[in-house]
Amino acid sequence: MIADPDIQYPESLALAQLPTPLQPLDRLSAQFSGPRIWVKRDDLTDCALSGNKIRKLEFTLARALAQGCDTLITCGGVQSNHCRATAILGARLGLKVHLLLRNDESGDDGCGESTVQTRAPDGNLFLDYLCGATISIYTKAEFQARQQALFEHWSQHYAAQGRKAYLIPTGASDGTGIWGYIRCVEELIDDFKHTDIAPTHIVHASGSGGTQAGLSLGCALYQLDSQVLGIAVCDNAAYFQRKVMADIDHWQMRYDIAALPANVSVQVNDDFIGPGYSQAGPEVFAAIKRVAALEGLLLDPVYTGKAFHGMLELIEQGYFEQSDDIVFVHTGGLFGLFAQREQLSF
Numbered sequence: 532m533i534a535d536p537d538i539q540y541p542e543s544l545a546l547a548q549l550p551t552p553l554q555p556l557d558r559l560s561a562q563f564s565g566p567r568i569w570v571k572r573d574d575l576t577d578c579a580l581s582g583n584k585i586r587k588l589e590f591t592l593a594r595a596l597a598q599g600c601d602t603l604i605t606c607g608g609v610q611s612n613h614c615r616a617t618a619i620l621g622a623r624l625g626l627k628v629h630l631l632l633r634n635d636e637s638g639d640d641g642c643g644e645s646t647v648q649t650r651a652p653d654g655n656l657f658l659d660y661l662c663g664a665t666i667s668i669y670t671k672a673e674f675q676a677r678q679q680a681l682f683e684h685w686s687q688h689y690a691a692q693g694r695k696a697y698l699i700p701t702g703a704s705d706g707t708g709i710w711g712y713i714r715c716v717e718e719l720i721d722d723f724k725h726t727d728i729a730p731t732h733i734v735h736a737s738g739s740g741g742t743q744a745g746l747s748l749g750c751a752l753y754q755l756d757s758q759v760l761g762i763a764v765c766d767n768a769a770y771f772q773r774k775v776m777a778d779i780d781h782w783q784m785r786y787d788i789a790a791l792p793a794n795v796s797v798q799v800n801d802d803f804i805g806p807g808y809s810q811a812g813p814e815v816f817a818a819i820k821r822v823a824a825l826e827g828l829l830l831d832p833v834y835t836g837k838a839f840h841g842m843l844e845l846i847e848q849g850y851f852e853q854s855d856d857i858v859f860v861h862t863g864g865l866f867g868l869f870a871q872r873e874q875l876s877f
């Protein structure tokens with residue numbers, strides 16, 4: 532591992548199985564006359580804890596413990612991978628977890644009605660319950676209108692019981708969470724050395740912006756000459772430009788960083804959002820089936836399948852050079868596939 536003495540990491544917990552492997556997808560690459568595709572297997576950061584959130588939560592939860600918190604409150608969609616990771620880690624660390632979940636009316640969210648469940652919880656929600664999290668499900672309208680007020684309400688509720696809650700924003704994407712993907716860049720540099728490649732692009736799914744903020748900032752800090760390309764799965768490119776820079780500003784303020792590196796480059800493609808967050812068209816499900824059958828790599832329809840499909844489309848459009856190596860960061864999300872399994876026909 533290359534240690535840069537100038538980058539002072541804050542305290543973190545060792546929760547993820549790191550480093551994750553970097554693997555070539557040669558059968559898939561051969562089907563395109565394009566770049567060589569590699570995958571950084573962050574879906575292997577742990578078993579049920581798999582995915583990108585655990586890298587962020589290593590820093591976020593260290594901060595929560597340092598502040599003497601005994602309760603975690605966080606939020607997300609009803610099939611949120613981040614909420615599932617928080618529920619599991621809370622159980623692992625002996626912390627109470629309360630999840631504020633948004634029921635995105637349309638699409639199969641895996642739980643049925645907004646506050647009344649009509650059938651057994653599925654996918655991530657099933658694991659949330661299994662790990663003993665307290666769960667409050669809100670309609671999309673209520674969640675959006677009252678998100679901050681809900682955090683405050685529940686925080687006061689626990690304070691009245693003598694507990695101390697740590698509030699984690701959506702996706703743990705803030706100035707603390709992004710350390711996880713700054714550190715991942717250090718790991719990638721090591722991977723590239725061992726495989727003797729110099730990838731031109733690092734591609735991944737962007738949902739709440741923290742992974743992109745960490746990777747983009749990390750590349751600038753470590754002077755890694757690969758372009759990070761976030762493929763938006765929900766909001767447009769302008770939103771992600773603002774959100775990523777806001778997370779980086781928060782990082783700079785919270786950790787008293789004198790100056791940002793000059794070369795932070797935030798590139799987002801919003802051509803592949805499709806019908807909306809957690810809704811994917813048949814082309815995404817086709818890509819999921821193709822990659823699973825050809826490479827044994829499992830993608831989900833909400834994040835990685837959508838972004839991977841976008842990357843394959845960009846390859847077909849000639850966006851990358853044939854001589855390029857490109858790396859797809861697999862950020863996990865497998866349980867979201869189970870919640871939408873009806874969309875796949877065999």
Ligand SMILES: Cc1ncc(COP(=O)(O)O)c(C=O)c1O
Nearest residue numbers: 612738739740741742834862864
């Ligand atoms: C599986 C998966 N991939 C990618 C993302 C996107 O990461 P970020 O929220 O940091 O943009 C998320 C969460 O939003 C996720 O759960």
